[in-house]
Amino acid sequence: MIITNFGRQHFKLQVGDLTFAINPVSKDGKGKVVKYGADVCLITTNHPDYNGVDQVTHGDKVPFVIKGAGEYEVAGIFIKGFNTEVELMDGKSKKKYQNTTYCFTFDGIKITFLGALHQKLEPQHKEIIDETDILFVPVGGDDTTLNPYDAEKVTVSLEPHIVVPMDYDERTLPIFLKEAGAEKVEPVEKLTIKKKDLDAKLGEVVLFVEL
Numbered sequence: 001m002i003i004t005n006f007g008r009q010h011f012k013l014q015v016g017d018l019t020f021a022i023n024p025v026s027k028d029g030k031g032k033v034v035k036y037g038a039d040v041c042l043i044t045t046n047h048p049d050y051n052g053v054d055q056v057t058h059g060d061k062v063p064f065v066i067k068g069a070g071e072y073e074v075a076g077i078f079i080k081g082f083n084t085e086v087e088l089m090d091g092k093s094k095k096k097y098q099n100t101t102y103c104f105t106f107d108g109i110k111i112t113f114l115g116a117l118h119q120k121l122e123p124q125h126k127e128i129i130d131e132t133d134i135l136f137v138p139v140g141g142d143d144t145t146l147n148p149y150d151a152e153k154v155t156v157s158l159e160p161h162i163v164v165p166m167d168y169d170e171r172t173l174p175i176f177l178k179e180a181g182a183e184k185v186e187p188v189e190k191l192t193i194k195k196k197d198l199d200a201k202l203g204e205v206v207l208f209v210e211l
Helices: 123-129 148-158 172-179
Strands: 002-005 011-015 018-022 040-042 064-066 070-074 077-090 093-106 109-113 134-138 162-166 190-192
Touching: 002 162, 064 070, 077 123, 093 123, 123 148, 134 148, 148 172, 162 172
Parallel strands: 018 040, 040 064, 109 134, 134 162
Antiparallel strands: 002 011, 002 190, 011 018, 070 077, 077 093, 093 109
16 A cells, blocks of 8 residues: 655555545645545545545546445445544634544555544544554644644554654644654655554554655
8 A cells, every 4th residue: 555645634545556535635725736536535524625526536537435424335445434523714713514534444454544533532433443553643733633642642542553643733743743752753755555564563653745
C-alpha cells in the first residue's frame, strides 16, 4: 500500500490499480485542491474542507462515495463507519456537523480514520474499531477537533502500529510530537508499507510532506 497526503485530512491510498481517496478538500474549502481519479471516496464530514468528491472524479474514474455511518462492501473491502458530533467553522461561526470514523482493511492492513473527531472515544466506539494497524488522528489547531493531548490519549488507548497525525497547525503539532516522544521524526513524501512491516512497530509516528 502507498499512502500520500495532500494536506489537512486529504489522503490517497493505493494498492495496484485501486485508489481510495479520503476527505479531499473541495473548491470552497481551506486547503490545497488536488485533482485525480479515485475508485472509492470516503467523506467523514459534509464540510468544504473534507467533501471535495468532484476533485477525485477524473476521466473514467467516478468514485463510489461513502459519507456516513453504516457497513459497506466495495471492491472486496468491508468498511464500517460510526458517527460522532463535531463543531466546525462555517463562515465566521461554528456549526454542528456529523463526523464519521471509518474502519477498514486495505491490503491486509487494518486502518482507522478518525476524521474530524472532537470527543474522546466511547467504549462502544472502541469495540467497533477493535484493532488497528494504522491510525489517522486529528491533532487540533482550531479548537474543533481533538486537541494534541487528547489525540495522544486516544492513540495510546488504541495501540496502533503506526500513527498519522493530521489537521494540525504549527502550534499543535509540536505538542503532539512531544507527547508521543516523536520530536525527531522526519517527514516523508509518501509511505509504502506492507503488513509484514508492521510487526516491529508500535505507535510509530509518520509525518507527511504536503505535496
